[in-house]
Amino acid sequence: MFQYAARRILISIPILLVVLTLVFVVVRVLPGDPAVAALGDQASKEAVDALRAKMGLNDPLWLQYLKFLGSLCQGDLGTSIISGFPVATQIASVVPYTLELTFFAVFLGYLFGIPLGISAAVHRNRLVDYFNRVFSLIGLSVPAFYLGILLILVFSVKLRLFPVVGGGEFWDLEDNLTHVALPALALGMMMTAYVTRMTRSSILDILREDYVRTAHSKGLSDRKILYKHVLRNALIPIVALGGLYVVVLIGSSVMVEIVFSRPGLGKLLVGAIKQRDYTTLQSVMVFYAFLVVACNLITELAYGLVDPRIKYN
Amino acid sequence: MWLAFFRNRTAIAGGVIAALIFLTAIFAPWIAPYDPLDQDPIFRLEPGNEEHWLGTDDFGRDVMSRLIWGSRISLVIGFASVLIGMIAGTALGMIAGYYRGRVETMIMRGIDVVMSFPDLILAVAITAALGATLVNLILTIGVVMIPGFARMAHSALLTMREREFVLAAQGLGARDRRILFKHIFPNIFGELLVAATLWVGVAIRLEANLAFIGLGVQPPTPTWGNMIREGVDVLINAPGISVYSGLCILITILAFNMLGDGVRDMIDPRLRGI
Numbered sequence: 046m047f048q049y050a051a052r053r054i055l056i057s058i059p060i061l062l063v064v065l066t067l068v069f070v071v072v073r074v075l076p077g078d079p080a081v082a083a084l085g086d087q088a089s090k091e092a093v094d095a096l097r098a099k100m101g102l103n104d105p106l107w108l109q110y111l112k113f114l115g116s117l118c119q120g121d122l123g124t125s126i127i128s129g130f131p132v133a134t135q136i137a138s139v140v141p142y143t144l145e146l147t148f149f150a151v152f153l154g155y156l157f158g159i160p161l162g163i164s165a166a167v168h169r170n171r172l173v174d175y176f177n178r179v180f181s182l183i184g185l186s187v188p189a190f191y192l193g194i195l196l197i198l199v200f201s202v203k204l205r206l207f208p209v210v211g212g213g214e215f216w217d218l219e220d221n222l223t224h225v226a227l228p229a230l231a232l233g234m235m236m237t238a239y240v241t242r243m244t245r246s247s248i249l250d251i252l253r254e255d256y257v258r259t260a261h262s263k264g265l266s267d268r269k270i271l272y273k274h275v276l277r278n279a280l281i282p283i284v285a286l287g288g289l290y291v292v293v294l295i296g297s298s299v300m301v302e303i304v305f306s307r308p309g310l311g312k313l314l315v316g317a318i319k320q321r322d323y324t325t326l327q328s329v330m331v332f333y334a335f336l337v338v339a340c341n342l343i344t345e346l347a348y349g350l351v352d353p354r355i356k357y358n
Numbered sequence: 359m360w361l362a363f364f365r366n367r368t369a370i371a372g373g374v375i376a377a378l379i380f381l382t383a384i385f386a387p388w389i390a391p392y393d394p395l396d397q398d399p400i401f402r403l404e405p406g407n408e409e410h411w412l413g414t415d416d417f418g419r420d421v422m423s424r425l426i427w428g429s430r431i432s433l434v435i436g437f438a439s440v441l442i443g444m445i446a447g448t449a450l451g452m453i454a455g456y457y458r459g460r461v462e463t464m465i466m467r468g469i470d471v472v473m474s475f476p477d478l479i480l481a482v483a484i485t486a487a488l489g490a491t492l493v494n495l496i497l498t499i500g501v502v503m504i505p506g507f508a509r510m511a512h513s514a515l516l517t518m519r520e521r522e523f524v525l526a527a528q529g530l531g532a533r534d535r536r537i538l539f540k541h542i543f544p545n546i547f548g549e550l551l552v553a554a555t556l557w558v559g560v561a562i563r564l565e566a567n568l569a570f571i572g573l574g575v576q577p578p579t580p581t582w583g584n585m586i587r588e589g590v591d592v593l594i595n596a597p598g599i600s601v602y603s604g605l606c607i608l609i610t611i612l613a614f615n616m617l618g619d620g621v622r623d624m625i626d627p628r629l630r631g632i
Contacts, residue, residue, distance in 0.1 A: 063471045074487040182619070186611040188563050190570055191604035194590065198597050296476025300567050304590075314479065315571050318486045330483060334474045 050346060057338050064334045069113055072327040073106070080126075117331070123324040132328040135313060140332075141215055143298055143309040149229035150294055154236025155287065161237070162244020167271070169249065177241060184238025190300035193231035197304070200227060228305045232298055239290050240283065247279040254278075281352045288344025292337050369620020375613035383429040392420035394427040394580045405598070415585075415599050416592055424580035425606055431492070431574075431581040432610060436562040438496040443503025443561075444554050450504065451511025452538055456519060466512065469505045477502050481564055485573045492575050495568065499561050510553055514546040555618035559611040566607050582607045 080096040081088065097103050101112060116123060122132040165177035200206045207227050214220045251257065252275060260270045299311030306312070310329055317325040382389060397417045404414040412421040454465040472480065481502050488494040518524060519542070527537050568574045569583020577584055582603045589600030 060467065060470055060474060063467075064474050067471060068483075071483050071487050182615060183608075183612065186559065186615050187608050188566055188604070188611075190567065191586065191600075191608065194586070194593070194600050194604065198593065198601070202594060202597075292476055296478040299476075299478055299482070300570065303571065314482065318482065319572070326483075330475070330479060333476060333479050337474045337476060 050342070053342055053345065057342070061334065061338060065114065065117065065331060066110075068327050068330045068334070069110055071330075072323045073109075113327070122328040122331075125322055125325045127320045127322040127325070132325050135325065136310070136328065136332055139308045139310055139313055142307060143295075143302070143311065145215075145221075145225055146228050146232060146298055146301065146307070146309065147291065147294055149225055150232035150236050150298070151287075151291055153229060153233030154240045157233075158237045158240025159244050159283070161241040163248060163271070163276070165241065165245040166248035166252070174245075177245065181238040181241045184234050185242075187234065188300070189231050189235060189297045190304045192234055193228065193301050193304035196227045196231055224307070228301045228307055231304070232294060232301045235297065236287075236290065236294060240287060243283055243286050244279065247282045248275055251275045251278050281348070284347050284350075285344060288340065288347060291340050291344075295333065295336055295340070366620065366624075368616045369624070372613045372616025372618075372620060375609060376617055379429055379610055379613065380433065382426055383433045386427050386430055390420075390423035390426040392423040394419060394424040395578055396420070405596070412602055413596060413598050415588060415596070421585075421599055421602060424585060425582070425602060428580045428582045428585060428603065428606065429610075431579065432562050432565060432607070434492070435496055435499060435565045436558040436610075436614075439499035439561045440503055440554050440558050442496065442500030443557070444507050444550060446500070447504040447507025448511040448550060451508035451513075452515050452542070454508070455512040455515030456534065456538060456542075462512075465508070469508050472501075473505045477560075477564060478567055481568060482571065482573060485568055490568070490573045490576060495565060495575065499564050502564065503557055503561065506557065507550065507553065510550065511546060514549060515542060518542045518545060552618055552622040555614055555621060559614035559618070562607065562614075563611055 080093045080102060084092055084096060101109055104112070120133070122136065124131050125135060128135070161177055161180070165174045168174050201208065207223055257270060257274060260274050265273075298309065299314060301307070302309040302311035303315060310332065313325065314329045314333075316322070317329060397419055398414065399417070401414050407413070412425070415421055415424070450465050450469070454462040475483075481498050484498040484501065485495060488498065524537060524541055527541050532541075565574060565581070566583035566586070569581050570587045572587065574583045575581050577588070585603035586600045586607075589596070589598075589603060593600060
């Protein structure tokens with residue numbers, strides 16, 4: 046398995062290299078002069094020129110590109126041209142918030158989605174199933190940021206149960222959890238809806254298998270068949286597709302972070318775009334790409350845990 | 359039996375709602391009670407009343423008229439971008455799947471690269487680079503839609519190219535272009551169309567996301583995403599603005615999802631309820 050993981054990481058390298066190139070190009074195309082953005086419109090021409098030289102913007106593009114790759118390889122993500130802080134520090138300070146949010150959203154998704162999906166499949170075509178399907182249809186349609194606004198309106202403004210915005214003190218458990226509750230719910234709704242659908246359909250698929258009929262005919266109880274035979278096999282696609290959906294959640298977390306003014310990669314990204322802080326922007330984008338590649342890798346390795354038939358070679 | 363009924367009903371309901379939204383968008387100038395850009399500083403943030411059914415916004419503009427006009431942007435972007443994504447993506451996927459070899463490797467690895475960014479991150483970056491105009495938004499979201507279609511067309515083609523009717527056509531000496539367009543494309547078109555219907559919803563949501571960040575069609579143009587963002591600033595005093603605009607987005611996406619799911623069930627009964 047480690048060999049397989051190592052090989053997969055090696056395969057990811059060329060993809061990441063192209064990703065880096067793409068990020069580099071996109072960021073250079075951004076309108077506006079970063080030096081002017083950093084110093085403000087009133088800055089003298091000399092000051093702008095000096096900063097441009099310092100930032101290496103006067104170098105030919107290929108040299109800038111090589112420097113960009115070189116410093117990334119050393120783990121140096123550059124210094125924000127707006128705040129003056131190292132970008133790596135900025136990312137490190139907000140990543141826990143984003144990962145926490147995504148983790149809880151995924152957790153809620155599986156926590157509610159699997160039982161809902163099971164009940165829908167077991168009671169197929171009954172009222173439970175009908176409600177489940179309406180629920181998951183709405184859950185997959187509602188934009189996470191809109192759900193966030195509704196949650197703020199109901200739970201923070203009207204009922205005053207949760208703080209409206211912010212991320213709270215990360216290491217203060219209670220403060221942290223009350224701040225993450227609504228955002229995680231807003232983001233977790235999509236995941237719940239998705240997992241519900243997937244669980245339902247994969248269980249229905251398995252129920253048609255021959256070995257389920259065999260289990261029935263040898264007199265096993267429905268319960269035993271469901272938990273011992275059906276669920277175990279149904280878990281494979283649930284884990285596989287769920288892992289891929291995490292990437293969608295990472296994307297949507299941007300919106301949720303903005304609605305709740307929660308610190309995180311998304312806020313960092315949008316802030317960087319608005320301020321034309323291109324060192325931060327390119328590093329955050331690179332970081333997102335790393336996250337996605339890592340997620341896909343973890344998902345693939347997780348197959349092996351739920352399905353021993355899969356051999357990594 | 360009543361299940362089939364329910365399914366068809368879902369598709370029909372989705373289709374009817376989508377059609378209504380279409381008509382609203384087309385006839386917006388005649389339906390909207392007020393000019394969506396008309397400001398009236400005296401009647402700011404009015405709650406719903408007889409003159410302004412859904413109230414007015416921070417500039418005293420009629421919320422309902424703005425919602426009606428906003429449907430245009432959402433639908434235009436939804437359809438145009440999915441069309442771009444579908445044409446470009448299908449072409450790339452079919453070429454990759456049919457010719458194999460290096461062409462395939464290059465195209466599909468390129469798709470992998472684009473897919474290593476979450477949709478929204480990619481869209482945010484491209485829109486920021488190009489500038490937020492209607493045409494750029496359509497292009498951006500269109501590009502984001504390409505990988506999905508390309509992968510679908512590619513995998514469909516891989517199964518198709520070994521089928522007897524394709525081999526037969528090749529045996530009869532048909533040219534590649536004829537095989538691709540006359541024999542293979544009609545067989546994967548249904549699948550693509552279903553995906554396209556579902557992705558119109560995705561595209562509309564993406565546009566709303568961008569607008570909410572401030573990267574949509576720029577104000578004062580009324581778009582649903584813009585309206586949610588403007589509404590958030592006055593959320594406590596006039597929650598209606600955000601809530602109604604979001605509801606419009608939700609209903610539109612819901613309609614396309616219902617339509618897409620329903621049509622898929624009709625085309626492929628095996629996939630029912632997935």
